[in-house]
Amino acid sequence: MKRFWRRHSIILAVAAGVLCLLIASFGNRTATAVYLDQAAARGANTLGLAVTALRGQLARYEKLPELIADYKDIRDLVANPGDGARVAAMNRHLKAVNALLESSDIYVMLPDGLTLAASNYDQTPTFIGENFSYRPYFFDALAGGKGRFFALGTTSLKRGYYFGAPIRPNGGETVMGVVVxxxxxxxxxxxxxxxxxxxxxxxxxxxxxxxxxxxxxxxxLQPLTEDRLARTAVTRRYAETPLVELPATRLRTADGHDLISISDRGGTRQYLTVTEAMPEADWTVKVLLDTASVRTQVLTTIAALVLLVALAAMGAAVWLQRRARLAERLQVQREAQEELERRVAERTADLAEVNRLLKDEVAERRATERALRKTQSDLVQAGKLAALGQMSAALSHELNQPLAAARTYADNAGILIERGRIDEARETVGRIASLVDRMASIGKHLRNFARKPNQKLGPVALDEAVRDTLEIVAWRLKAADAELVVDLGPAPPVVHAGSVRLQQVLVNIVSNAADAVEGLPDRRIELRARQEGDRVLITVADRGPGVPEAIAERIFDPFFSTKGVGKGLGLGLSISYNIVKDFGGSLTVGRRPDGGALVSIALDAAHAPARETSHEAAA
Incomplete structure (x- = not known):
């Protein structure tokens, strides 16, 4: 059996190798010719469309110079070139006609080549006063024929095709000017x-x-000989523009295809060239198709054929092997079936036990995760309530001031009403209403801050979050005599977060900064935000003592605090770190180069600002 299989395998391998060599040798030439023919057909179609477009563009304007030259005012103008009024009127007329026809320029030249009137008379540079007698379109039209020429304008430095027509004032043979x-x-x-x-x-x-x-x-694409350069210089076809010879190599295949290789900064690329002449414009139009796709198609075809031969050889080998080992395989299969059934039974029992243990472990981990989340949420709420407790005295002062003022204004309003001074009483009542609104605003921010937030995230406008934060920490800044400088850029960013929890993070960080600068000469705190790509970076910098390197690694540990006894639970930064992490962002604390702490918060940018109806601001 083994000798039979080995002999036939060698024969198959040799036959497949010889067939692959034949495909690689003859198939490459055949496939290249076929795909070049297809590319040439596509190029001929593209070339036909390009030539049709060019001819259509030229035909659109071909008769216009003759029509304009036959215009009576044009003939009168060249007959009286010294009439300034006629020249000014013709300039305006040519400008209007040029705008209507959507052409580049229209101008009138005298027999000496001097431009008398032009549509660009009011532009700089203008054709008026320029002499174009060296242009073929001028002397061909001056000779009574049709002027046709393509060139780069020596005045405007813009490429264009020029049509010239002779002007005959009396309808005779004498040419007194040229319209271009x-x-x-x-x-x-x-x-x-x-x-x-x-x-x-x-x-x-x-x-x-x-x-x-x-x-x-x-x-x-051709050598720049002295004759070519001289003929080009006579007509100043390209003004002073330097002409360059492209490094190109030409090749003509046995099937009659023109190939050209062009080298530039991007490397060398080979093109299939399809050409058509436009004798009416004295042009030659070429379409150059990159042969990279042709080479790719050829390689794909050869690879597919070789793969097909290999698959056929493999199929034949598999068939021979099956014949040689069919009897042996049947016996092996019976023995393997019995062994497999035994092992499957054992493995099934093992897997059932492992599956049961995994289910128990998953349930235990889920319960642990729920407990951890609840504990974290409770710690966040405890941190906020602790902050509210620290605020209570200052907030009592904040509320007592407007209450006392409201009481005074109420007494004054009563006196004013008794005296009949109704307008002044109405103004006093308005001030009482403003004080009540202020107290309501303070109460609203405290209520929202104390509320246990929802876990859903959404777009949050950073300017609104900072504004609400300032309402909450204003007492702390005032107590520390600190100044908070806010710079959110020309367009305040929008972040993906929760509004209440983001306020808590900002409250914790700004409060820490106020603690750090209290009693120092420079008590400025800077809060800045900038969008960088799809992330928003928020920084809070102070000029306090900063974070010592010895405790930098422990700064986010729960219950770790550098403040005195009774001045904090040590949860602020730990809670803030976990909140920002829940947002999908990062929170880091470092040192400023000129002294002080720098807290950086990086969050994902969002597209729409959050409003007070968001999940976390909802009751």
């Missing part, structure tokens, strides 16, 4: 960008003047 219409081809060129092909248009000297690749403009 310049059109812009940028709109067509911009549609060529993108895709796996490049479209270029070259002039009679082979210089590229239209292309979807800006770095190919005013370059040539």
């Amino acid at each position: 219409v310049k059109i812009d081809v940028d709109a067509i060129e911009s549609a060529w960008r993108g895709g796996d092909y490049e479209i270029v248009v070259t002039d009679p000297e082979g210089i590229i003047f239209m292309t979807g690749r800006p770095d190919w403009l005013f370059t040539t």
Whole structure:
């Protein structure tokens, strides 16, 4: 059995190897020719569309110079070039016609090549006063023919196609001037960008003047000989623009395909070239298709054929192996079946026991997690209530002041009413209402702060959270004679958090900062926030003693405090750290380079601000 299998396996391997070599040798040439033909067909279709668009653009303006030249005012103008009023009127007329036709420029030239009137008379630079007698479109039209020329404007430095027509004032053969219409081809060129092909248009000297690749403009795929440069310089087709020869290598395949390799900063790329001439404009249009996709298709095809041969060989080998070992396998399968049934029974019993233990462990861990979350929530609430207890005396003072003022205003209102001074009494009652609103605002913030928050998160407007925080910690700042400087940027960020718990974090951090700067010469506390990508960084900096390195690692431990006895539970930073962690953010404490502590909070940015109807502000 083994000898039979080994002999036939060697024969199959040799046959498959020979077939793969034949596919790699002959299939590569055949597949390349086929895919190049398909690419050439696509390129010919693209080329036809590009040439049609160019011809359509030229045909749209081809007859316009003759129509404009036949206009009576134009003929009268060249007959009386010294009439300033006619020149000014014609300038305005040409500007209006140019805007209507959506052309680039329209201008009138005298027989000596001097521009008399132009649509850009009010622009800088203007064609008026310029002499373009060296342009072919001028002397062709001056000779009574049709002027056609593509060039880079020597004044405007903009590419355009020029149509020229002779002006005959009396309808005779004498040409007294030339009308020129310049059109812009940028709109067509911009549609060529993108895709796996490049479209270029070259002039009679082979210089590229239209292309979807800006770095190919005013370059040539042919050698820049002295004759070509001289002919280009005579007409100043490209003004002073330097002309560059692209490093290109040409190749013609046996199937008649033109290939060209072009090197640039991105490396060397090979293109399949499809060409069509436009004799009416003296242009040559080329479509260059990147052959990278062709090479990829060829490699994919060869790989697929080789893989198919390999799979066929493997299938034959499997079939032979099955024949050789069928009898032996049947016996092995019977023995393996019995052994498998025994092991499955044992493994099933083991898995059932493990599954039961896992269920018990999962239930225990879930109960532990619920207990931990409840404990954390209770600690958060205890921290807030402790902060409220510390606030009580100052808040009593905050409420007593408006109460005393309200009492005084009420007495004054009664006296004013008795004396008939109703307007002053109404103003006094308004002040009482303002004091009541202030007390209600203080009570509202304390009620919201003391309420046990919901665990749901959402967008929270940072400016609203800071404003509410200031209402709560104002007493502490006042007691420490500290100044809180808030800078949330031109557009206050919005973070993904819970509004009440975020307020608690800010209250804890600002209160700690107030404790740190109390009694110091510089009692400024800076709260800043900036959005950096999809994260918002909130920092609170003070100029106190800072956090010593010896206790930096323990700063977030529960019940750890650097304050005196009776001045805190040591839960503030621990609670704040866990709250920020629940938000998906991070809280760190460091030292400022010039002294003091720097607390940094990083949270995810959100898109819509939270309002008072959010989950955590709801009753």
